[in-house]
Amino acid sequence: MAETPDSDLDDVARIRRVLARELETINEYESFARASSHPEVKAFFLHLASEEKEHVFEAVHMLRMLDTGQDTHFASPIAPGHFQQAVAGAPTAPAQVHVPAPAPAPAAIPARTPTEPLTSLPPQRLIYGLPAPPPSAESHPLTVGSLRRGGGGRGGNR
DSSP states (O other), X not given: OOOOOGGGSOHHHHHHHHHHHHHHHHHHHHHHHHHOOSHHHXXXXXXXXXXXXXXXHHHHHHXXXXXXXXXXXXXXXOOTTHHHHTSTTOOSSOOOOOOOOOOOOOOOOOXXXXXXXXXXXXXXXXXXXXXXXXXXXXXXXXXXXXXXXXXXXXXXXX
């Protein structure tokens, strides 16, 4: 079955597609990290996975904002034993469920000191303060990695 072109999707469907791809990418980066024998390479992949998790959070935020039916599910807690009830012969007593404590608030990011050199490159040409490689004729500024499946960036969408 062929995948629906992005141009034929509404915003909610596009966000769900991005969310699925971000989740796939997290799994891939974490798998690369597990397979790595070099500590810095492992840290690099875990760093990338962490960034993708932020993208998942942002996509879920957008999804909740645009789809009130979906938001209702996020706003409702899952009752203890919910999953066990779906299994035939499951015990009637609710299972103990571990609910993690909320994550602490992130520390403030320190501002640049006046002695840090600034670059003359425009912001869109920087990646983590390092110059980004020049764009190729086939590149698209809004797609990276697995999001380029299906030829994103080619054609008259620019």
